Amino acid sequence: MSTAEKTEILPTDIATETRQAPKRVRRSAEEARRLILDAAEKRLATQGPEGIRLQDIARDVGISHPAILHHFESREGLVRALIARTSAQFRDKMLGALQDRNGHQLEAGELIESVFEALSDRGTARLLSWMMLTDRLTEATSSRALMTEISNAIHSRRVKEAEKNAAPTPDREDTMFMAMLTANAAFGDAIIGRHLAEEAGLDHDGIIRFRRWFAQLLAEHAEHHDHQRKD
Amino acid sequence: MSTAEKTEILPTDIATETRQAPKRVRRSAEEARRLILDAAEKRLATQGPEGIRLQDIARDVGISHPAILHHFESREGLVRALIARTSAQFRDKMLGALQDRNGHQLEAGELIESVFEALSDRGTARLLSWMMLTDRLTEATSSRALMTEISNAIHSRRVKEAEKNAAPTPDREDTMFMAMLTANAAFGDAIIGRHLAEEAGLDHDGIIRFRRWFAQLLAEHAEHHDHQRKD
DNA sequence: GTAGATATTGACAATCATGTCAGTATAACA
DNA sequence: TGTTATACTGACATGATTGTCAATATCTAC
Incomplete structure (x- = not known):
């Protein structure tokens, strides 16, 4: 069985008798790119930046590594595409959080929660921070003025609220600043949060309490300013 | 001049006439390690994790790359040593910030400022986040219970303050939670702060204002709880 | 069906980084 | 001054990874 197939049989035989249908899978370019990006993302999440190796990713998808190069030009192209996709997804999540499915605006606490939530996904946090560490901001044009946009949305609510309360x-x-603090904190939380919580002896509930506490802190701050006071 | 020295002269001649004293620099092991770590740190700060290449670092120091291996066993050993050193320095800075040179305790605002300051150094932030990204917490034993320690110190002050105010x-x-928030925010700030500030159109003064604002936010929160109130 | 476009592959090339080794130079010490 | 320990080097080995290329298989359109 070992050598029979490949050494004994002549080319003609191969063509006529022995050759089983090559059954090569052929996906649409779009589909292939998606599968490759998925695999790369998973590698990044579980093994960190060095986990993005063409051979490994190819194996995960079940293709050969030149196929990846065919779709992304180079390893760097793959990385860029991955960053672009994740950034866009993140942006969508954030903008989506500004309005829930009924078109209602989420309240501040929920918004904060969703920022932490979106970043707590290991892949996203790792990708974004890796992006920062390696100076690849360029490809994240999709999330350019994201924070400003969110900040403006929140601000218009605050203005209304203040008017209402004279x-x-x-x-x-x-x-x-509230938006910046939230972004910073969520980002930091995504990277060292688990470590800090462990050090502090906090369990999962403790982490949830922390987020609530933070939302409350900001809420109190806003109330303090936006509700009429005697002074 | 081009080939004269090396091709024409026989070994004996080299030994007697032409040979200039080899003048090989020989440092103490400690000194050599320090120089190598310095160079590695600078590479990490300016070029990111991939910047740590034995050949490059060796060139920076002016030695051959096996010399690095001689002192650190392996590249991984170098990385570990670098993480250990930076973590220890960070810890010292933090503990030092708890007490200024007169033995007085810094007040909260200054303490917060020093946390941000210590992390805003590009090398430190990059190293610590890279450490997180690649799951190398192990070697950072020196900063094990750092946050808990600081948190406890602050808490005892709050207790005193509350007692004073009945x-x-x-x-x-x-x-x-206040300590965790500060750590998270400073960490996030170190990585995406510059980016966020730019997006928001903040200049250097703006960044300073942000930190003050944050310190103020926490101060108000503490006051709100630790001073006697009518409720 | 035939033809053209292209997703896919295996084999190979090229580069590059880590690590090994045997030997050399220098400092410390007898 | 001679001996020893070791910091240091050049040349090489090794392995891993990206990238190239010609060939092949599969899909779509005619």
Whole structure:
């Protein structure tokens, strides 16, 4: 059985008798790119940046590694495409969180929760921070003015709320700082949160409590300014 | 001049006439290790993780790359040593910030500022986040219970403050959350802060304002709880 | 069916980084 | 001054990974 098939049989025999149908799978370019990106993303999430190796990813998908190069030009092209896709997904999640499915706007606490949630996915956090570490901001054009956009949306709510309470109009920068703090904190949480929580002896509930606590902190801050006060 | 020295002269001649003293630099093991770590740190800061290549670092120091292997066993050994050193430095900075040079304790705002400051150094932030991204927490034993330690120090101050004001004793978890938030925010700031600030159109002063704003936010929160209130 | 486009492959090339080794130079010490 | 320990080097081995190329299989359109 060992050598029979390949050494004994002549080319003609191969063509006529022995040769089983090659059954090569052929996907659409789009489908192939998707599968490759999925595999790359998973590798990045589980093994970190060095886990993105063409051979390994090819094996995961069940193709040969030149196929990846065919679809993405180079390894760098693959990385760029992965960053672009993840950034876009993240952006969609964030913008989606601004309005729930009924078109209602989420309240601040839920919004904060969704920021943490979107980043807590291991792959996303790792990809974004890797992107920062390697100076690849360029390809993330899709999330360019994301924070400003969100900040503006929140600010207009605050202004309304303040008007309703006959309170002084909140400072735009104050809102921007709230957004920045949330972004920073969620990002930091995604990377060292687990470590810090473990060190502090916090279980899963503790982590949830922390997020609630943070949302509450910001809520109190906003209330303090946007509701009328005697001073 | 081109070939004269090396091709025409026989070994004996080399030994007697032409040979200039080899003047090989020989440092103490400690000194050599320090120089190598310095170079590696600089590479990491400017070029990211992939910048740590034995040949490049060797060239920076002015030695051959096997010399690095001689001192650190392997590339991985170098990375571990670098992580260990940076973690230890970070820890020292943090613990030092708890008490200024007069033995006085820094107040909260200054403490927060120093956390951000310590991490804003590009090398430190990059190294620590790279450490997280690649699951190398192990070698950072020196900063094991750092946050807990700091949190405890701050908490004891809060308790005193509350006693002084005849306010209810603050919750230990509340203080822990303040510490966690600060750590998360400083960490996130170190990685995406520059990007966010740019997007928001903040200049350097704006960044400083943000940190002050954050310190103020926490201060207000603590005051709100630790000073006696009518409710 | 035939033809053209292209997704896919195996084999190979080229580069590059880590690590090994035997030998050399230098400092410390007797 | 001679001996020893070891920091250091050049040349080479090794292995891994990206990238190239010609050939092949499969799909779509005519």
